[in-house]
Amino acid sequence: MRTAQNSEPPHDEGVFSRWTTRRWLRAGVFVTLAVLAVLGSLGGWAMWRTSQITSELVDRRSPALIEAMRVEQALVNQETGIRGYGLSGRPDFLQPYTQGVADEKRALRQLRPLVGDDARASADLAETEKLAGIWQQRIARPVSAASPQDAVKLATERTAQGKTAFDALRKALTRQQAHLQDERASATGDLHRAVTLRNWVFVVIAVVIALVAVLVFEGLRRGITGPLSRLGTDAREVAQGRFERSITGTGPADLRRLAADVESMRGRLLEELTFSEASRTLLDEQAADLKRSNTELEQFAYVASHDLQEPLRKVSSFTQLLQRRYGGQLDEKADQYIAFAVDGANRMQNLINDLLAFSRVGRQYNDHQRVDLEALLDRALDNLSVTVEETGAEITHDALPTVVGDPTQLGMLWQNLLSNAVKFRSPDRSPRIHVSASREDDTWHFAVSDNGIGIAPEFREKVFVLFQRLHTKDAYPGTGIGLAMCKKVVEFHGGRIRIDAGHEPGTRVAFTLPAADSAPAASQRKTQP
Structure with missing residues (x-):
């Protein structure tokens, strides 16, 4: 543990040495x-x-x-x-x-x-x-x-x-x-x-006054301006990078104490600099390791997107051909095994695609520009139009602002949030989803609220973890990567995302994004399914 040097001035013998x-x-x-x-x-x-x-x-x-x-x-x-x-x-x-x-x-x-x-x-x-x-x-x-x-x-x-x-x-x-x-x-x-x-007498007075003036000037020079000048010179040299230069105080006791405090500060800075150098060396090593890991991750992503996809497509294609050609000709167990193989191949292919999309956030998609969230939301609704029509979901939203960010990532954010809101709907009622937006100072606060099945309190933090699923694949399809993707996109843009514990029934996902220079006034309009 690093400790500061003693700031007390050295003790000098004599009564006058303690004078300030x-x-x-x-x-x-x-x-x-x-x-x-x-x-x-x-x-x-x-x-x-x-x-x-x-x-x-x-x-x-x-x-x-x-x-x-x-x-x-x-x-x-x-x-x-x-x-x-x-x-x-x-x-x-x-x-x-x-x-x-x-x-x-x-x-x-x-x-x-x-x-x-x-x-x-x-x-x-x-x-x-x-x-x-x-x-x-x-x-x-x-x-x-x-x-x-x-x-x-x-x-x-x-x-x-x-x-x-x-x-x-x-x-x-x-x-x-x-x-x-x-x-x-x-x-x-x-x-x-x-x-x-x-x-x-007046000549003597003039001489004595001149002598007193000389003594006062010399006393100030020796006792105050001189020590302060030397202290300032030493401090400037330390400020210029000569941290090894020791600072010694002279003059009255308070100036010596000041010099001792500056010397203590110099010693502490030297210790901190040494520690910072060691930390920077360690950080450089960690950065090199991280760079190497990123390189390996990129190689893995390349392998996953090319080398793994091809045999997986082959397995999926042939199992599907096997199912179409021999379906019903073999016994029930054989048909079940073929169905398991086809489903496993499809799930593996979806999982690899989601992993690739998650790894590309902040790495490939990093084109920050002014983005109209209103247009991105409309595009996401177009992509989900079939599902919205099948489920009879009613989706409304406030007037959305323009922010600075990557349009691809923000589009993925809306797509995942709206898709989850429709997917985890309640079987007892039609889905009702609302997107709200409000501004506080330099931050936009958004929320996607639904009346679905909701999330239990003990799982409100776990849902943002990669591959964290709360239901079986038979009940709700998916890979469990959607909210983790949303969390990564929001944090990459300098915001925060959470589950609103006070919303019932259903789920409200709230997140923030930094505001751009201008934003439209909030108004609510309804988008027909």
Whole structure:
């Protein structure tokens, strides 16, 4: 008994050897997403850092330095206006001072929130405001509030004090701006470094993404497409006839299992092929024996139709001559023996003729064409017209179709079926025979029904056996080959024949034939005997 090979893949050591393609893909996707998440976080952090430093520089450091310079410019304008008014006593020289006071207030309102988070800048601003307040309290406000004559005198008296106070204010302003410039330069440096870091981060991200893409492609090639390609190549070679080629699986566990299943299938196919070759060899030997038997059967048929018929005709002729010449001249026993010889010779001749006709079915009569069964039935009725007239049989039939088959064999079929229906009639009633036809899908169903003596249930299969007789030759003549002939003709045309067990009284022989392309509509008409 042939058995299939084991389909389990070979066991490899190691945890990863049991991983399937789905598990490898899941792990690969998870690792790739993790790497991309880390890279995305780094890129986002680099962008956020660059944006933060840029905002610090643009929104705080540079505006703080600008506003500090505006404060200085406003104080210088105040000092210029006070000095001009103190020297000339002309009120119009106070216009720069008035404008400077307004500009100072506006610049300080902008500067204070910009340096609020920087302790050193806040300290510088506080010192600047303190020194500016001292100078304004001691010099600027008194001089600007005095009359032109008093302003000149007051300015002259406080020249040294004013110079000392404003110089201290200048130093404080210079120190403040220097600190702000340092912070702006530091922020600028931080921005350059952040931009450089951001650029390198994105370069690394691009390189890592390219590397991940290469690794994914290589992993798919090595783990999936490569093993599948090799498996497909091996399978195609096996499909082309190289059944001895072994299929070895590589890659993930499921692909190895698939390869093992294909290898098992290859082994089973190889076993089946070996068995088929042996069966074909045996079949060829049987075909040769059958061909030899057919040849011998043809030789026998030739001998039966020629060599046996001639001496049989001679025996039959001379026994008939003996019966005609000496009939009644000899004793009763002699006449009985002569009658036995004549009857035996005639029966042997009929038996040989029926055997020849049975052997020719499918061998000599094999001319398939479109056959009108209606015409064949009419021909069979013509051949049986004398018997039909003598028995008073009434034969009706449905409209019969056109089928594809051998007209000689199908004619023999109708002849035997109708002849049996008339022959095995009941002595109590006139024979009534009906031929029905109906189509189901691609098959025609026929039935020859009679009201004769019927067939016992135990003999419904035996009647199709060659030389199977249910009655003696004295009761019903014949060789017992008619229904066997019908069975051979129907099966040769691809149909089936049987005795309908549900028909009473009488017998119904039902058989099928494949349908041709078209068939006439069923209708019933009566054929007069």
